[in-house]
Amino acid sequence: MGQREIARAVQKDDSAHTTRIGKPLRVALFGFGTVGSSVARILVESRPEGLELTHVFNRGVARKKVDWASKNVVWSEDAGGVLSSDVDVVVELAGGLEPAGSWVRRALESGKSVVTANKKLIAFHGVELERLAAAKGGHLKYGAAVAGGIPVIPGLEQGLAGDRIERMQGILNGTCNFILSRMEAGAEYATVLAAAQAKGYAEADPTEDVGGFDARAKLAILMRLALRVVVDPEEIIPQSITSVTAVDFSYARDLGCTIRQVARAEEREGNVAATVGPMLVDLRSPLAWSRNTENMVILTGKYGGDVVFSGHGAGGHPTAVAVVSDLIALAHGSRRVEVPSVPAKIGAEFEVPHYIRFLVVDRPGIVAEITGTLARERINIRAIVQKAGYPAHALPFVVTVEPCKSSTLKRALTSIGKMDCLLEEPLNLQMLE
């Protein structure tokens, strides 16, 4: 653009701005649970310029109706009716692939814009939905889909587009962080899970969270924006946190570490590695600072080095902040900075040290057998740690190994797993360095 063209473009903008103040964007909320009512609350309290809440859709909407919203708001149980109304922006807070996906597609098809907090939908269908939005003249924004109230997505798009992000590590699931940071303080898994469920931090079926499925969806989204690769989230194999016990926290502490559910990915000359699971993190690392339901993302750029973002990743208000910020950006005519991304397979593995915890009925020769098997796979042992005070009939001990591929280690552990002294499958965790 020449300077006159810039000048003209901005003059258009200014007139659009004037129009916009005269006629705000009409906003429909799809879903009026914790996040939805927080969004409405912020819109009512802060009255950001250029936005008007006009519709709320929810099943059984009568019991959702609140007296503090504008009297002009239409409360509806008819999704189709709201989608064919004259709203400009649909805020999708229902979650899950369907029916949320159909609503979002229909809104975008008709040229409306969509703001969503739906990590699953964006992880699996983000590219397709962005194309649809661009083709039909709407916008798709999802700053709330990853790390709720922490502006990682706008920070990446607007502030780090000039870097080349090569590696990322994140604590992306507040439920797991709550559970593991409480276990670090001495609690048992089952007790903490029950507490998390009572506080509404965990679902009745916690698999999506503790199994790593929630975090991998968020990781896939961040990989597209940060590493600029489009991956199938299902290629990221998650490891559950449910096998981690109090014993592991005790051994981790002796190693100068604690345990967090970490989602990590890196790209090197086209080779992409990505994984999610409980990992040992150094007590001096930022990841160890993250407690309770906090989220954290560490991005490592070729030029800018490490950038750390941390804060409340979930909860009604923090997620609502991200949603309202996206709405404000739409109202101000701020366009996304769309960085090019390429499809990629997850074909590489991290070569990192590992922590392996065995639980055995003690007898002579166990260590010799285990170390012998590891040696045959050319895996170097870093340390063998056995703390006093555990019973011989259920003895936990730990072997840490020098950096190796997970697949090599798994081969060795399959062989070791046949030993009759083992009371359970060995627990094998990556150690972050």
Place this chain on the structure above:
Amino acid sequence: MGQREIARAVQKDDSAHTTRIGKPLRVALFGFGTVGSSVARILVESRPEGLELTHVFNRGVARKKVDWASKNVVWSEDAGGVLSSDVDVVVELAGGLEPAGSWVRRALESGKSVVTANKKLIAFHGVELERLAAAKGGHLKYGAAVAGGIPVIPGLEQGLAGDRIERMQGILNGTCNFILSRMEAGAEYATVLAAAQAKGYAEADPTEDVGGFDARAKLAILMRLALRVVVDPEEIIPQSITSVTAVDFSYARDLGCTIRQVARAEEREGNVAATVGPMLVDLRSPLAWSRNTENMVILTGKYGGDVVFSGHGAGGHPTAVAVVSDLIALAHGSRRVEVPSVPAKIGAEFEVPHYIRFLVVDRPGIVAEITGTLARERINIRAIVQKAGYPAHALPFVVTVEPCKSSTLKRALTSIGKMDCLLEEPLNLQMLE
């Protein structure tokens, strides 16, 4: 905007995008030092879409010329010539109020856009320059002016616009953080300052950094974006870090703290408080994690709670990432989200606990006299700490007091300062809670 209007606006955008790819934004660098050459380097290596480096202005430009830049780049010593050329964006990296301010004004006057890393210019003249940009059809972006490679400004504008930020604390000066985190590890001020100067982290005259003037300019910028108040930076009274000694780090550690240069501000019902200086920070606080030249910003929102940003605040490459990211946002037609701000006076004071370190020739009655004076000002003592091992003729000891206003404490200390046993003025630091 109705949905058809949105559709039309975006179609316009798309055509602009097509035009843009055909004709990239022509970029002129003003200043080819560490940051300028990093910007050029990233543009050459990453070739972001829609940007072309066409001019480099620097005094004595002949010795700056590099062989890895495009042959089409015009290397010039004639600022006026470059400003009247057909460049679309001027990247101002000269720093300081003049002549940088004149160049920026002239560029904006002629409808060009400006990207700058100049915190001083933006802190003192940002509002005026933004108005000029808007009036003439250009854009002014300054993501690099605060915390270099950490995307605090885009994070605030794009990701936290939906919150109401009430408080902020930051480590905004890398030089001070380098000096104080080295002193924490046992080094003396003069030694570390010399090392910082040798590494290029500190100027020959370090006053701007150690005196807190650099940090207060950045604080004033963040106050406008986060707290939405426009203040005169000179109303923020900085405290120098030069009075902090090894003794203070030793006493701080006994109190579970360390010392950092912190810039902080808060707004409560129109009352604005802001200050910069060395402060005691809890060892468990994120501010204590920040080491070397790192920067950190903690924003506390009414809805989203604390958000922490951390990373490399200065240096050629990290600052260049912020500059190039701003350029990419311009090339993509991304508009700033301009939140309304109001002029404000800094009229409030923080009520916080204070650390006061005395250096005395020991004699009976000193503590009674000091505590008596504090009591007359109704300041409550929290603790009196005197470590063994210091000589009686130069004895440092510490009094900490419960939250009180700095002005009240200063009145008491003026009175105490007249005591003949004092070898120097008492050192008085805020303690962050």
